[in-house]
Amino acid sequence: MNGPASRATIPIATAGAPPKNPVFDVFTTKKDEIVGWARKFSLFPYPFVTACCGMEFMSVSSTIYDTDRFGAALPRFTPRQSDLMMVVGTITHKQAPVLLRIYEQMCEPKWVMAFGVCATSGGFYDNYAVLQGIDKVIPVDIYVPGCPPRPEMVIDAIMQLQERIANDHHVIVKGEF
Amino acid sequence: MRDGLVEVLDSRLALQARLSHGMPVLEIEAPRLGEVVRVLRDELGFDMLLDVTAVDWPGQAPRFELVWHFFATRDCQRLRLKTRVPEEAPEVDSLVAWYGAAAFMERECHDMFGIRFRGNADLRPILLYEGFVGHPLRKDYDKHHEQPLVPYRDSAPQGRQGGQP
Amino acid sequence: MNGPVVSPIANPVRSAIAPSRDDDGRLVVNIGPSHPATHGTVQIITELDGEKVLRADVHCGYLHRGFEKECEAHTWHNLIPYVDRLNYCSALINDFAYCGAVETMMGIELTPRTRMLRTLLSEYSRIADHVTCIAAGLMELGAMTAFLYLMTLRDYIYEHLADLTGARVTYSYGRIGGLARDLPAGWLKRLDEVLDEYETYIGRIHGLVDRNRIFIDRMRRVGVLTREQAISYGCTGPMLRSTGVARDIRKDTPYLAYADLDFEVPTGILGDNYDRYVVRMREMDESVHMIRQCVDLLPEGPINVDDPRCVLPEKTLVYREIESLINHFKLIIDGPRVPAGEVYYSQEGANGELGFYLVSTGEGQPWRVHCRAPSFVHMGVTHLMLQGGQLADVVPTFGSINMIGGECDR
Numbered sequence: 160m161n162g163p164a165s166r167a168t169i170p171i172a173t174a175g176a177p178p179k180n181p182v183f184d185v186f187t188t189k190k191d192e193i194v195g196w197a198r199k200f201s202l203f204p205y206p207f208v209t210a211c212c213g214m215e216f217m218s219v220s221s222t223i224y225d226t227d228r229f230g231a232a233l234p235r236f237t238p239r240q241s242d243l244m245m246v247v248g249t250i251t252h253k254q255a256p257v258l259l260r261i262y263e264q265m266c267e268p269k270w271v272m273a274f275g276v277c278a279t280s281g282g283f284y285d286n287y288a289v290l291q292g293i294d295k296v297i298p299v300d301i302y303v304p305g306c307p308p309r310p311e312m313v314i315d316a317i318m319q320l321q322e323r324i325a326n327d328h329h330v331i332v333k334g335e336f
Numbered sequence: 337m338r339d340g341l342v343e344v345l346d347s348r349l350a351l352q353a354r355l356s357h358g359m360p361v362l363e364i365e366a367p368r369l370g371e372v373v374r375v376l377r378d379e380l381g382f383d384m385l386l387d388v389t390a391v392d393w394p395g396q397a398p399r400f401e402l403v404w405h406f407f408a409t410r411d412c413q414r415l416r417l418k419t420r421v422p423e424e425a426p427e428v429d430s431l432v433a434w435y436g437a438a439a440f441m442e443r444e445c446h447d448m449f450g451i452r453f454r455g456n457a458d459l460r461p462i463l464l465y466e467g468f469v470g471h472p473l474r475k476d477y478d479k480h481h482e483q484p485l486v487p488y489r490d491s492a493p494q495g496r497q498g499g500q501p
Numbered sequence: 502m503n504g505p506v507v508s509p510i511a512n513p514v515r516s517a518i519a520p521s522r523d524d525d526g527r528l529v530v531n532i533g534p535s536h537p538a539t540h541g542t543v544q545i546i547t548e549l550d551g552e553k554v555l556r557a558d559v560h561c562g563y564l565h566r567g568f569e570k571e572c573e574a575h576t577w578h579n580l581i582p583y584v585d586r587l588n589y590c591s592a593l594i595n596d597f598a599y600c601g602a603v604e605t606m607m608g609i610e611l612t613p614r615t616r617m618l619r620t621l622l623s624e625y626s627r628i629a630d631h632v633t634c635i636a637a638g639l640m641e642l643g644a645m646t647a648f649l650y651l652m653t654l655r656d657y658i659y660e661h662l663a664d665l666t667g668a669r670v671t672y673s674y675g676r677i678g679g680l681a682r683d684l685p686a687g688w689l690k691r692l693d694e695v696l697d698e699y700e701t702y703i704g705r706i707h708g709l710v711d712r713n714r715i716f717i718d719r720m721r722r723v724g725v726l727t728r729e730q731a732i733s734y735g736c737t738g739p740m741l742r743s744t745g746v747a748r749d750i751r752k753d754t755p756y757l758a759y760a761d762l763d764f765e766v767p768t769g770i771l772g773d774n775y776d777r778y779v780v781r782m783r784e785m786d787e788s789v790h791m792i793r794q795c796v797d798l799l800p801e802g803p804i805n806v807d808d809p810r811c812v813l814p815e816k817t818l819v820y821r822e823i824e825s826l827i828n829h830f831k832l833i834i835d836g837p838r839v840p841a842g843e844v845y846y847s848q849e850g851a852n853g854e855l856g857f858y859l860v861s862t863g864e865g866q867p868w869r870v871h872c873r874a875p876s877f878v879h880m881g882v883t884h885l886m887l888q889g890g891q892l893a894d895v896v897p898t899f900g901s902i903n904m905i906g907g908e909c910d911r
Contacts, residue, residue, distance in 0.1 A: 206537075207535055207541065208537075208540070208541040209541045209542050209563070209564055209906060210542075210564055210566075210586070210589065210906055210907055211586050211589035211670055211671055211907060213540075213541065214589060214590065214633070214670045215669070215670060217633075217636075217637075217652055218652060218655070218656055218659065218669075221648075221649055221652035221653065221656065222649050222652065222653050223652075223653060223656045224656075234537075236536070236537045248541070248564075249564060249566055251563060251564060251565055251566060253513045253562060253563050253565065254513075254534065254535075254542070254563045254564070256513060257513075257534055257535055257563070258535075261535055283582070283583075284566045284567060284571065285571075286566075286567035286570055286571055287567055287570070288565050288566055288567040289566055289567065306671065307669075307670050307671070309669065
């Protein structure tokens with residue numbers, strides 16, 4: 160399906176192709192660093208919790224493992240206010256339309272974490288009922304294997320995602336404005 | 337096990353209960369279901385329906401074996417009731433009028449095997465979804481035959497820009 | 502500017518309640534399935550008159566993972582991890598209930614040490630499950646502190662079980678004929694420490710919640726289930742006991758080592774949310790009491806029965822003797838051969854009667870595995886508990902039912 164994954168965007172920097180200006184580059188690099196820093200340390204997860212991995216999600220959010228240290232603890236249970244969708248647990252074919260709708264209701268910028276092997280690839284449920292990996296319906300940024308993954312793995316995943324967000328190119332205003 | 341239960345079942349229902357690991361099992365013809373359940377519930381104290389399920393025996397006729405499990409709260413006696421229905425007419429009476437628990441359990445049985453329960457007005461899919469064709473727990477349904485509701489996207493890894501699709 | 506891309510999703514369920522229109526004075530609101538209060542897998546379509554719930558249509562099945570079909574494609578041993586993931590909050594109870602069912606079919610008598618260990622671990626798992634239920638329920642009411650206290654306690658239990666089984670949440674520890682491995686050194690000492698932590702944390706919860714005006718107002722006389730409804734709708738476990746019916750498989754028809762233990766079965770009075778909370782808290786106290794007795798009564802000895810039909814031989818023998826090698830090979834490739842027949846075996850799970858109906862044709866793979874899931878049966882009575890209440894009562898009522906998706910939808 161030609162959905163969000165194939166939408167083309169035109170970054171401002173190349174619209175009309177102005178001559179490359181080193182001063183302009185420094186400005187955009189600094190802007191990316193600041194915006195990246197702000198975005199990575201204020202992730203608002205949407206915990207799309209379905210199954211056993213939810214137990215580890217509850218553990219990783221709690222006192223001993225604590226995602227609050229990374230700024231990623233406060234779950235927003237509405238997609239309108241969140242930017243990281245953590246798909247925690249098995250997604251069945253019955254649940255897949257719901258997953259897609261929630262993903263589409265999130266605003267840019269948004270990231271998706273596939274928490275657990277069931278979200279990554281269907282896990283060991285290779286049958287008629289289970290979607291064999293959520294990347295079949297939505298784009299995924301980071302996959303966390305494990306059945307369920309230990310809380311330390313989830314924290315490692317959040318840190319890697321934060322690394323990625325920090326180094327990303329953050330377009331504030333898009334060309335198709 | 338309750339004293340004299342096997343004798344009472346024989347005298348009251350003319351059924352020879354056999355024992356399966358300590359649990360009495362009654363095998364009946366499908367039309368007798370209503371009469372037997374009435375006696376079990378009202379006279380013998382089996383006031384709780386624990387479970388309704390089915391077993392598929394392809395190659396045997398009748399093909400489907402329906403299994404009910406009952407429980408008596410007054411003395412914790414359990415009982416299994418079985419019947420067979422054929423593939424061409426997989427229908428049996430519903431127990432929804434006797435036990436509220438039958439509603440969801442019969443819906444599941446219908447979803448998984450295609451057994452129709454006469455008298456249960458609500459046989460909507462419960463574990464499966466609208467538009468699912470077939471009955472997965474039948475032996476002739478291939479385990480891997482998926483029926484996705486959402487068309488798949490190209491899931492090859494793509495270099496995504498920050499938060500952009 | 503392009504409009505948002507709206508995906509043409511198919512509606513996976515058909516509602517029994519027609520959508521509201523402007524002129525009919527009622528509002529139809531969809532709750533879930535992706536909703537924190539419904540544990541992410543249940544959809545409740547409610548018809549409201551203002552804030553009052555007139556009708557509720559409960560849809561489960563969003564976590565149907567094909568457990569029963571999957572079991573038919575695996576050997577009796579290989580499907581133990583699937584069984585674990587039914588009630589994932591108290592995974593050990595599922596393991597032992599399934600293994601107990603197969604052992605009944607094979608006519609296996611467990612060793613005394615395994616009987617006692619399985620009892621101990623079942624009660625330990627029950628504590629973890631009730632802690633999760635109460636923690637989630639309190640968090641949904643806004644009591645974040647209680648949630649964090651209980652999660653800390655639960656993490657201690659998980660780490661301790663990880664020392665024994667290798668995994669925190671889904672253990673795959675039961676084996677047909679015994680257990681995967683014996684207790685490591687120092688495990689019982691740590692158990693004592695965890696039970697002391699339990700006393701501390703649960704004491705705090707009692708202090709915060711039991712006589713809290715807000716908690717009582719939100720839970721007393723809310724989500725009432727009558728005794729007749731509970732029995733007619735097949736409720737078991739804390740749901741049934743909260744209505745005053747003192748039925749508990751551990752007491753009525755004892756299995757494992759429960760006949761040797763001294764414990765009470767707490768019951769409620771009104772069948773409301775507060776009663777279910779109290780029943781679960783008291784059950785946890787009884788479980789701790791039972792665990793302490795199990796530790797005192799725990800005998801030495803082997804944990805697996807000496808039965809080559811299902812127990813893997815010692816690895817050293819497998820490498821040296823041809824008979825052990827063949828035995829090991831057949832058990833892994835074909836699976837243990839369970840005599841043809843059927844069994845319905847049930848244990849007292851954290852939510853009620855967890856039953857396994859197994860049908861064997863004499864092969865190493867089952868012909869039919871059916872799980873009688875208490876959560877699924879309780880979903881059948883949920884609409885009665887919600888109707889007539891307020892919209893805000895949906896959250897604590899649903900939380901007190903302790904619907905576990907893996908068990909409900911299988």
